[in-house]
Amino acid sequence: MIEFREVSFGYKRGKPLYEGLNLTLSPGSIYGLLGPNGAGKSTLFRLLAGLLYPKSGSIRVGEYMPENRQPAFLEDLFLVPEEFYLPAVRIKQFVDSNAPFYPRFDRAQMAAYIREFGLTDNQKLSELSYGQKKKVLIGFGLATNTAVLLMDEPTNGLDIPSKSQFRRLVAGAVNENRTVVISTHQVRDLEALIDPIVILAERSRSHMTVALKATVEEITARLWFGLVSELDKNRAILYSERAVGGYAIVAENPMGEPSRLDLERLFNTVQAEPARIQQLFASTSTLASI
Ligand SMILES: Nc1ncnc2c1ncn2[C@@H]1O[C@H](COP(=O)(O)OP(=O)(O)OP(=O)(O)O)[C@@H](O)[C@H]1O
Numbered sequence: 001m002i003e004f005r006e007v008s009f010g011y012k013r014g015k016p017l018y019e020g021l022n023l024t025l026s027p028g029s030i031y032g033l034l035g036p037n038g039a040g041k042s043t044l045f046r047l048l049a050g051l052l053y054p055k056s057g058s059i060r061v062g063e064y065m066p067e068n069r070q071p072a073f074l075e076d077l078f079l080v081p082e083e084f085y086l087p088a089v090r091i092k093q094f095v096d097s098n099a100p101f102y103p104r105f106d107r108a109q110m111a112a113y114i115r116e117f118g119l120t121d122n123q124k125l126s127e128l129s130y131g132q133k134k135k136v137l138i139g140f141g142l143a144t145n146t147a148v149l150l151m152d153e154p155t156n157g158l159d160i161p162s163k164s165q166f167r168r169l170v171a172g173a174v175n176e177n178r179t180v181v182i183s184t185h186q187v188r189d190l191e192a193l194i195d196p197i198v199i200l201a202e203r204s205r206s207h208m209t210v211a212l213k214a215t216v217e218e219i220t221a222r223l224w225f226g227l228v229s230e231l232d233k234n235r236a237i238l239y240s241e242r243a244v245g246g247y248a249i250v251a252e253n254p255m256g257e258p259s260r261l262d263l264e265r266l267f268n269t270v271q272a273e274p275a276r277i278q279q280l281f282a283s284t285s286t287l288a289s290i
Contacts, residue, residue: 032194113139
């Protein structure tokens, strides 16, 4: 279980990024972390990995506090960062030198990922493209079998076939003991993979908050996504945009009408109406206390 309790953090004095942030994440799921540029997704990952410390409040990952950076904690969490540096060594050497830090690292699993991504052990990391390097890191992260796997914008730089490969590999590497959190702007790439969805939005001009944390089922129970020819004033429409033949809307769903979640429109709705979204989801059991 991952728990942020009343966490405050800011890089600069007097300019908080988070204030009193609460968020609980349970094992067995692939969470999607969405938020506008600068919302603090990478910062949240760095706090979770113990690379930054909260100014106040507490963060717990299982029985550990990341800021203590205990070896038993560090060997059970892996972060695939958005920007990274890899040494000029062959893939095999990279695996040989880093795998020992992760007791559950599975070499056969890593070898299968390398093969699947069309790479070979003998290739030098410095001679790979950005997307190929990213594949090595993603494969390594999956093969660590850590209890917590954080991936910051993992599909950036991946070509189209690799994105579906990525979805398949991640889906195959999650189990009831593992918590995977993926931050992304590429919602179309990951629509079929991430559930629950966590969305950060600006609460007031001063800081960011978790405006939504809900499963896809909870979202479609409360919101209706669809196309209408006209904007009906009797319907509680939270978001609309022009589309071929009318409007694509996101509306409140008091009758629980079925519809298909559109993550991009959900994201826009949450940014436009964070307070209403918080109210609408206030009764879900998985609500992030805000
Ligand atoms: N090392 C740093 N020093 C000072 N401010 C920083 C630092 N890193 C990030 N910030 C600021 O903190 C805020 C959150 O940054 P962060 O990178 O966590 O956002 P993000 O949600 O990951 O953004 P993006 O979607 O653009 O990747 C931004 O306003 C950013 O300018």
